[in-house]
Amino acid sequence: MIPTFDEMSYDEGFGAELQCPNCKGNYLHHDRVEIFERQEDAKTGIHVTVENGSSVQDTSMAGNPSTRRHGLNIFFWCEFCDAVPVLTIAQHKGNTLVDMDFTIDKNKKRDLP
Numbered sequence: 001m002i003p004t005f006d007e008m009s010y011d012e013g014f015g016a017e018l019q020c021p022n023c024k025g026n027y028l029h030h031d032r033v034e035i036f037e038r039q040e041d042a043k044t045g046i047h048v049t050v051e052n053g054s055s056v057q058d059t060s061m062a063g064n065p066s067t068r069r070h071g072l073n074i075f076f077w078c079e080f081c082d083a084v085p086v087l088t089i090a091q092h093k094g095n096t097l098v099d100m101d102f103t104i105d106k107n108k109k110r111d112l113p
């Protein structure tokens with residue numbers, strides 16, 4: 001789904017506040033970032049995950065939001081509901097695709113790729 005924003009902070013010069021795709025709350029916390037880099041259509045590349053004060057690197061493209069090229073995943077949890085959203089940025093040919101999806105988990109845990 002298309003990410004939505006609350007524009008309150010935008011007027012104050014801090015940028016727009018990203019909203020939870022489930023409850024539209026503006027208290028989202030990002031706690032994991034994944035970066036995927038590869039040559040076009042390559043089966044492997046560079047995959048870096050930053051979480052809990054450390055980073056891990058491997059060559060897996062599992063979880064890459066781009067089917068052919070680079071991608072980013074930013075994982076969130078919502079302070080107001082049980083949503084565990086992920087904001088994705090995918091390179092697709094000449095386009096950059098932005099998407100946001102979520103799962104519901106009362107424990108705020110998600111499946112690792």
Ligand SMILES: [Zn+2]
Nearest residue numbers: 020023078081
């Ligand atoms: Zn929410």
